[in-house]
Amino acid sequence: MYRTSCSKLTGAWKCLPLDGLVGFSVQQKIFANASRSRMSARSLIQLCKKNQAEWITFQHLCFLKRQYVKSSTGLCQRARPKQEPVSAVLDDRDDSMVRQVQQIPALKPEPGSEVSTCATESNQVEPEADRAARLEARQWKEMRVQYSDLPEIYARLSKLKLTALVVTTAAAGFAMAPVPFDPVAFLMASVGTGLSSCTANSINQYFEVPFDSNMNRTKNRPLVRGQISPLHAVSFALACGIPGVTLLTLGVNPLTGFLGALNIFLYTCCYTPLKRLSIANTWVGSVVGAIPPVMGWTAATGSLDPGALLLGAFLFSWQFPHFNALSWNLREDYSRGGYRMMSVTHPGLCKRVALRHSVALIFLSALGPVLDVTTWTFPLVSLPINLYISYLAFRFYRHGDRQNSRKLFFCSLWHLPMLLLLALTCKKSRVAQDEAAVTSSSASLAL
């Protein structure tokens, strides 16, 4: 069974003069073999040279076009990974195929897609996958579930990398709690948080299909590409969410379960619709990001301590330099898609808030020893990275250009893991705390 683009070629062959059909069956086999066994260009050309006299120019050209890469210096022989999809030439133009016998159509970049600088910058997460998706995107595809692709589809649907980051913050919250480390509770909290995050991300994508189609950053998502149906996505979300929240409620404690469910609700029912209504969505989104470490802490201790809120505050403040910098370069896409983001509607506020919260991180770090979460070394050790991100936020505030926003964004990506790691290393030792408690109680007894 041929792939769609091959079947288009076979259809086109019917338009061509009769003497060309001599090599028809041979060519069919060659194409079938080529697509199945991926013969190299060289061996294929050798095979084709045998039948050269019988070949029609158009097929020859099309076949060669599949193997050649068009570069600015001309056609090259070696089949390299293509920059531009050659199959774009074989796009939906029936009558033009006959005309192509006379000339090689020039490859032109597809409108408004790959060359967008926004796409290249904001697609740091999956550039290779996007390139492959671009090539596939030109073709018609059967809407059937490819079971072999399902793991990848689910990974994209649940934004697996983001989920991993969320689980990391929850794990950090768990580890920072001043209680003996319980591996079972830790595992259950991590898995439960991960499943909740998968649910929230899937529902978010389910809601946003037409908007995602129109933004470069998100146009390769599974629902946009039709790899699964909306029902399938919702079923997946439920299949993750129900066990996830149940695991948190029953396996850890009800408070954590409640926080998990609250987070899903905030993300899907508050943040996602608000994105198109008001800039308040950024604050709601920051709360959503702040809850996982709180969940980790409550999973360990079972109560909402000031320490939990401090960790939540770290994440809350961090979201602003992170997201405001990211959204700065996506203003056109946001505007066209109808998203109300600070960077578009209130650019001054956007920069101010990013700066404000970067500086706040310094003061929050100072609160660590005050709340007995960390030792006094933590504010000192974290000062360099906090100062650096504040400096970048200040430059972003002053200049507000693409370069500074990108620097700030990339800094935020490593800043958070570093901060959490430092907090962990400077965690107030439980032994020291117990000793302090014992000495104070013995002192009071002596009196």
Place this chain on the structure above:
Amino acid sequence: MMNVVTARFLKFRSLRPCYTNINFSLRSPCRGHRESTSQAPKHAKQAGRSGFSPAASSIYDWIGPPDRLSNLRLIIYHIPENETPLERELRHLRQETEDWNHEFWTNQNFTFNKEKGEYIQSQLSAKGLSERDDDGRKRTLSSEEMAVFYKHFLDKNITRHANYNRKWYRRNFTITFLMARVTLHNMWRTLTGQTRGTVREKGKTM
């Protein structure tokens, strides 16, 4: 110029070919493809956006590349033999939602690009610059200048966007709910041993 192009695309989209079989006149003329029994499926003279016809033996829907204007993907729905009323309702709803979406986004993108072009031109002429510089390249404005336009566009269209949002959510929920009903209905029929021309199990359908 763009107006004509857009209008033509919108018109053709509504006249999209219907890949029904011999009973063309008996079925409602909406887009879909049927399995062939003895002959290749007939379809209207290709005047629509897509020149694609699914393989005759395919029992699945087909999804196409992103549309040039709306960036949404065209779907050709499979019409099974003995389609139940529920399935027909679902197909019509999906079809209609797709067309409605396509129209909205085509207008949105077209309006955005048009207004953006006008804005750039007005800014350039206010500065006394021509559209192209000495090298023949198009002049662009700085991102700060463009940001003024982006903000203005968002503010101008806030009500329209909010309305679209509301309607889209409602349609999305309805379609998904209907899909669930169809799937459950088909599963029930399979379990109770009722069959029809083509059995559509949960694993096969999208």
